[in-house]
Amino acid sequence: MPQTILAPVHHELIIKKSRFIACVQPMPDRAGAQKVVAGLRAGHPGANHVCWALLAGGQSAAVDDGEPSGTAGRPMLDVLRHQDLEGVLATVVRYFGGVKLGAGGLVRAYTDSVAQALLAAEKVAIVRQRHLACTAPYPLEGLLRRELDAVGATLDTVEHAHQVGFAFHLPENKADALVERLNEAGNGRIAWRKSSEPDA
Template identity: 75%
Template sequence: MPQTINIAVHYELLIKKSRFIACVQPMTDRASAQKIVAALWEQHPGAAHVCWALLAGGQSAAVDDGEPSGTAGRPMLDVLRHQDLEGVLATVVRYFGGVKLGAGGLVRAYTDSVAQALLKAEKIPIIKQRFLICSAPYAMEGLVRREIEMAGAELNNVQHGNDVQFEFNLPDTAADALMTRLNEAGHGRIVWTNPDDTSSAS
């Protein structure tokens, strides 16, 4: 199951006088990640490199920022992927200590600094939600409300018109069972609306 983290976590590694300052944090998209990276350059004007990796939906990134190709961004991204993370940005600010580490040394340094930061991070499972809309006769409002509550769904909106319309979301894994229960209890009188068809005409 994919996971994310709830707050930023830092970790610092010293290898042959080079400082690797790692941070892992929740991140929604590439544009936001690039702002964080720009801010890190302002905070660390003397740094040699600010390397980063992002996993956020289809917006993944692996940036070596001047380190030999494949020695920083890609290994950092591999750590995020290996831990099945989503919506996470990993950054590493490197201050060069005067001793070259070689390609293997760099891969280890960037991998270890991100992995160590993640060890301290609290991981939260990402539960895919499904948004549902249904309408029921007034006489069935109580029944529908009880079923929605028992399924652990979050009721977003209820509208009273010719009938009662419910808008709610719940974990995707529980949606089909709830729909089946309501259909059986409603004897065909509960009508489901595709959320994609409800975009307002205004």
């Protein structure tokens, strides 16, 4: 099950006089990641590289920022993938210490920087949600409320018109069973208005 982290975590490595300053933090999209990277560049004007990796669905990215291709961003992204993370940005600011590390040394340094930072991370599972909406006759309102409460669904809106309209969301893995139970209990009097794709 994919996870994210609750708060930023940091780690610093010194390898052959080069400083690797790592941060891993929650991040939903590339625009936010680019702002963070721009802030790091401004905050570390003497740094040689600000490499980063973002794991956020279709907006994922791996940036070497002048390091030899494939030695920084991609290894950092691999660490995030290996730990089954989602919605997470890893950044490493490097101050060059005058001694070249070689491709293998760079891969190890960037990998270790991110992996060490993640040792301090508090991870939380990402529970996919499904949004549903239905209408029901007034006599079924109590039943609907009890069923939604029993599965831990969150009510988004309740509308009282000629019938009662409910919009709610609940964990994806509980949605199908709830719909089936309500259809049976309501004897076909509950009308489903829409069902959207699951989201996080």
